[in-house]
Amino acid sequence: MSFKQQKYFYGDIPEDNTGENMSSPKTETKNEWPLWEVFVRSKQGLDHKHVGSLHAADAAMAMENARDVYTRRQEGVSIWVVESKHIHASNPEEAESFYEPAADKIYRHPGFYQLPDEVNHM
Amino acid sequence: MVIQDFERIFQEKIDNEIKIEPKDWMPEAYRKTNIRQISQHAHSEVVGMLPEGNWISRAPSLKRKAILIAKVQDEAGHGLYLYSSAETLGTSRDEMINDLHSGKAKYSSIFNYPSLSWADMGAIGWLVDGAAILNQVMLCRTSYGPYARAMVRICKEESFHQRQGFETLLVLSKGTKEQKDMCQDAINRWWWPSLMMFGPKDSESTNSDQSMKWKIKRKTNDELRQQFVDMIAEQIKLLGMRLPDNKLQWNEERKHYDFGEINWDEFWNVVKGNGPCNKQRLAARNKAHEEGSWVRKAAKVYADKKLKHKKEKIA
Numbered sequence: 001m002s003f004k005q006q007k008y009f010y011g012d013i014p015e016d017n018t019g020e021n022m023s024s025p026k027t028e029t030k031n032e033w034p035l036w037e038v039f040v041r042s043k044q045g046l047d048h049k050h051v052g053s054l055h056a057a058d059a060a061m062a063m064e065n066a067r068d069v070y071t072r073r074q075e076g077v078s079i080w081v082v083e084s085k086h087i088h089a090s091n092p093e094e095a096e097s098f099y100e101p102a103a104d105k106i107y108r109h110p111g112f113y114q115l116p117d118e119v120n121h122m
Numbered sequence: 123m124v125i126q127d128f129e130r131i132f133q134e135k136i137d138n139e140i141k142i143e144p145k146d147w148m149p150e151a152y153r154k155t156n157i158r159q160i161s162q163h164a165h166s167e168v169v170g171m172l173p174e175g176n177w178i179s180r181a182p183s184l185k186r187k188a189i190l191i192a193k194v195q196d197e198a199g200h201g202l203y204l205y206s207s208a209e210t211l212g213t214s215r216d217e218m219i220n221d222l223h224s225g226k227a228k229y230s231s232i233f234n235y236p237s238l239s240w241a242d243m244g245a246i247g248w249l250v251d252g253a254a255i256l257n258q259v260m261l262c263r264t265s266y267g268p269y270a271r272a273m274v275r276i277c278k279e280e281s282f283h284q285r286q287g288f289e290t291l292l293v294l295s296k297g298t299k300e301q302k303d304m305c306q307d308a309i310n311r312w313w314w315p316s317l318m319m320f321g322p323k324d325s326e327s328t329n330s331d332q333s334m335k336w337k338i339k340r341k342t343n344d345e346l347r348q349q350f351v352d353m354i355a356e357q358i359k360l361l362g363m364r365l366p367d368n369k370l371q372w373n374e375e376r377k378h379y380d381f382g383e384i385n386w387d388e389f390w391n392v393v394k395g396n397g398p399c400n401k402q403r404l405a406a407r408n409k410a411h412e413e414g415s416w417v418r419k420a421a422k423v424y425a426d427k428k429l430k431h432k433k434e435k436i437a
Contacts, residue, residue, distance in 0.1 A: 033418070052202075
């Protein structure tokens with residue numbers, strides 16, 4: 001049998017045209033439900049934390065799906081869902097200049113101040 | 123900056139164990155490799171529900187049925203975590219699902235083998251999930267952030283899968299002669315396909331190892347496979363069963379188990395679509411997707427309608 005000699009890893013199966021090729025499925029493309037980001041508070045007193053995302057038709061469905069997908073083992077006591085398009089993110093390419101103002105202000109950190117040892121617990 | 127600078131910075135991050143996040147610059151090939159690998163992984167979770175779903179209605183007790191449903195539900199969740207992380211790389215859910223259903227995208231070949239007896243539920247949990255876990259534990263440290271985070275979540279849940287599988291076999295191994303035979307038969311059928319899950323031998327590689335350089339993978343196929351053999355060869359003693367390999371024996375010098383040659387013709391045949399269940403699996407996926415089509419449409423129309431009413435109320 002002849003096949004391309006190439007290294008493939010588990011979970012990385014070669015793409016070729018010799019596989020099963022059924023006729024194109026009759027699926028509605030570009031009719032996806034919107035994408036939602038999910039935030040879960042794992043226990044009372046803690047922040048909500050981003051855990052992942054999912055597709056849902058509306059907020060109520062997003063909430064129920066989030067419960068089923070991200071809290072099956074009691075991982076949460078509160079859920080936020082936000083439609084992904086409403087999230088604005090900072091640009092990593094501008095990170096250097098964006099965060100630059102904080103770089104030269106070491107006096108904001110407690111270790112900047114040299115105090116005598118006698119001053120305990122400060 | 124020119125492209126070489128971007129590539130250098132990218133590789134420096136990788137070398138320094140800094141994760142790559144969705145909005146970071148990345149080589150196009152890195153993006154494509156990740157999309158392919160993550161979506162194949164997602165497809166494997168989704169198709170992986172089929173051989174087990176086959177036994178939900180025939181589980182031997184209510185307890186086993188509840189466990190199996192929970193496990194299959196987990197696999198659906200794992201598929202979702204993975205699809206979501208692939209979507210952060212700029213592909214769409216529809217596109218990935220379409221590629222799976224048209225046969226263009228691949229999934230793990232192991233799921234193209236049939237689940238013939240109840241003992242297969244044990245063998246799948248123990249061997250198939252066991253093999254998957256070794257890979258997934260490694261992938262918790264993969265260089266692409268969203269993929270790594272999905273893997274951490276998945277690994278937390280996988281351990282239950284493997285344990286319930288081993289326990290299922292343990293119960294059978296202490297049962298009647300028929301139950302013991304069933305247990306051994308399932309191990310016989312799932313052993314070699316499980317070894318194939320790790321992919322071709324390292325020596326068959328002629329390509330430079332880009333996935334390792336990019337730290338998408340951190341161990342080679344043969345390393346993971348050896349780790350798996352060493353683990354299973356010990357665990358099977360507790361079952362009082364045997365692995366179907368006459369060449370399996372401890373090598374004191376290597377401090378590893380030696381094992382026989384895998385049937386690579388069979389491996390490539392199944393990858394190319396000629397396995398025992400390739401057609402069935404894709405047909406089942408397509409059928410489920412088409413039959414669910416009206417639900418997806420109805421939910422969307424309902425959501426749009428509710429939104430319209432809300433707007434009218436405000437106006």
